[in-house]
Amino acid sequence: MSEFTPVAGLMGGALIGTSAVVLLAFTGRLAGISNIAHGLVASLRQGKPMDAAWRFVFLLGMVGATWAYFHATAATVNPRQHYPSGLLVLGGLLVGYGTSMGNGCTSGHGVCGLGRLSVRSLAATLTFMATGALTVFVLRHVAHI
Incomplete structure (x- = not known):
């Protein structure tokens, strides 16, 4: 890590915390990403489309928000x-x-x-x-x- 970005870190932390609270409030589920992803695969295998739907939307929101951030700020990923x-x-x-x-x-x-x-x-x-x-x-x- 080469640069200190407290504002981006605080905003990211606030968004993560907010998404965890919203998910818990609306579904009663915890925002553990590994369990959400594992549950998505399990729901699809078991034919539970409603359970798979919220998991898919949550994961899509994570990817979509990342894409939106990079698109809006013209930031680049430096692997x-x-x-x-x-x-x-x-x-x-x-x-x-x-x-x-x-x-x-x-x-x-x-x-x-x-x-x-x-x-x-x-x-x-x-x-x-x-x-x-x-x-x-x-x-x-x-x-x-």
């Missing part, structure tokens, strides 16, 4: 360079496995779970953060990637 593709694939698979093991992802535990004062979500969020810090340390100072 990280010089990371081995195999390492990136391994990282993605480990994230998927971890969300399955932890019964949710950072959005489910960190945003929704902590907001509900869940002890399990606190433990999960502390684990996510510690693992992330350790990963950055190892990649930057040990592996020099």
Whole structure:
């Protein structure tokens, strides 16, 4: 990360929090993205179109809002360079496995779970953060990637 953008960060956090509250208020569901995506696939397999619909709309809104932001601001995505593709694939698979093991992802535990004062979500969020810090340390100072 090379630039400090507090306004964008605050606006993004407010939008994430607002979307979590709106989803909970209207559907009684938590805004855990991994569970929403997994539930979309499961709903389609089980022939539950109404359950699949809200999940699809929520995920589409995330992608659509991102597209709208980049379109409106003319911002560009600058992907990280010089990371081995195999390492990136391994990282993605480990994230998927971890969300399955932890019964949710950072959005489910960190945003929704902590907001509900869940002890399990606190433990999960502390684990996510510690693992992330350790990963950055190892990649930057040990592996020099």
